[in-house]
Amino acid sequence: MGVADLTAAARAGDRRAVARLLTAVENHSDEAPAIAAALAEGRAPASATVVGVTGSPGVGKSTLVSALIGAWREAGLRVAVLAVDPSSPFSGGAILGDRVRMADHALDDGVYIRSVATRGHLGGLTATTGAAVRLLEGLGFDVVLVETVGVGQAEVEIAGLADTTLLLLAPGMGDGIQAVKAGVVEIADVYVVNKADRPGADSVVRDLRAMMSLVKREPGEWREPICKTVAQDGEGVDELVAAIAKHRDWLSGADRLAAKRRERAAAEIRATVDAELRRRFAVSEELAADVAEGRTDVASAARGVLERS
Numbered sequence: 001m002g003v004a005d006l007t008a009a010a011r012a013g014d015r016r017a018v019a020r021l022l023t024a025v026e027n028h029s030d031e032a033p034a035i036a037a038a039l040a041e042g043r044a045p046a047s048a049t050v051v052g053v054t055g056s057p058g059v060g061k062s063t064l065v066s067a068l069i070g071a072w073r074e075a076g077l078r079v080a081v082l083a084v085d086p087s088s089p090f091s092g093g094a095i096l097g098d099r100v101r102m103a104d105h106a107l108d109d110g111v112y113i114r115s116v117a118t119r120g121h122l123g124g125l126t127a128t129t130g131a132a133v134r135l136l137e138g139l140g141f142d143v144v145l146v147e148t149v150g151v152g153q154a155e156v157e158i159a160g161l162a163d164t165t166l167l168l169l170a171p172g173m174g175d176g177i178q179a180v181k182a183g184v185v186e187i188a189d190v191y192v193v194n195k196a197d198r199p200g201a202d203s204v205v206r207d208l209r210a211m212m213s214l215v216k217r218e219p220g221e222w223r224e225p226i227c228k229t230v231a232q233d234g235e236g237v238d239e240l241v242a243a244i245a246k247h248r249d250w251l252s253g254a255d256r257l258a259a260k261r262r263e264r265a266a267a268e269i270r271a272t273v274d275a276e277l278r279r280r281f282a283v284s285e286e287l288a289a290d291v292a293e294g295r296t297d298v299a300s301a302a303r304g305v306l307e308r309s
């Protein structure tokens, strides 16, 4: 199947076609430019809502993602999920182990779920996932969810890829304080206190409020709402969907969304350029030894690398 046929099939809901296109894009295959050109036809840019879902292991990200899928499917939207370096294995859109709830959607044409390994890809997480998000958007998915686990650099990078980032916390995990320490709170557009059925949820909400009250804001700036959810039984999910829509509306004003998308594209290009440069201008072990052992200085060594290539 050629690129045009593949994109047509993928837009019509053929998940194998979606998978083939994603693989081509992730691997920066020779077909990637033709795919981008095919996608550019027939769909407005930034037509999907890209939602990042992040938080510590076990806070309920996958369970919540599944509940969100359900809500958006009810509204007739097509939803794609990218699970970045998932801690539990996903395969072929069917989820193993305890991810039974996401498997509820495994037979639904309007849902596409895929795990993404970012290691070993040219340009790493930013370039690979960014390209995948744009592809899914171009294929007509109305919502693209990106789930990432852990607290740290990966999360910050993912927030750069999403229009709206949800930071999940749960009672009993010391999460609020940890999040503040790690600086992760800066990436959140919407806070979600999940497992609200457990004791301590209100105190997590209070901690967040107290923390937010310390942040100075300009008029018109976004104020992150705090949503309480019980992901397992869908409690609070409608309110969360509304909060995401509200953030999307806010972004759509004053060129914010377009600016965000441009920043994202620039970051992807930079990541890819970096990777390519590292590949082309490799540093030999000999040269490293020369610097380490004082036979030459770093600036001369660097100049040598650039000139030799």
Ligand SMILES: Nc1nc2c(ncn2[C@@H]2O[C@H](COP(=O)(O)OP(=O)(O)OP(=O)(O)O)[C@@H](O)[C@H]2O)c(=O)[nH]1
Pocket: 055, 056, 057, 058, 059, 060, 061, 062, 063, 064, 086, 087, 088, 098, 149, 150, 194, 195, 196, 197, 198, 229, 230, 231, 232, 233
């Ligand atoms: N009590 C309660 N348990 C929940 C809730 N949401 C999720 N869980 C449970 O928490 C556990 C972890 O949920 P997951 O959705 O796998 O969490 P996750 O954040 O995706 O985990 P990783 O992908 O491994 O980081 C599961 O046993 C869920 O059933 C909730 O709202 N209340």
Ligand SMILES: [Mg+2]
Pocket: 061, 062, 063, 086, 087, 147
């Ligand atoms: Mg998960």
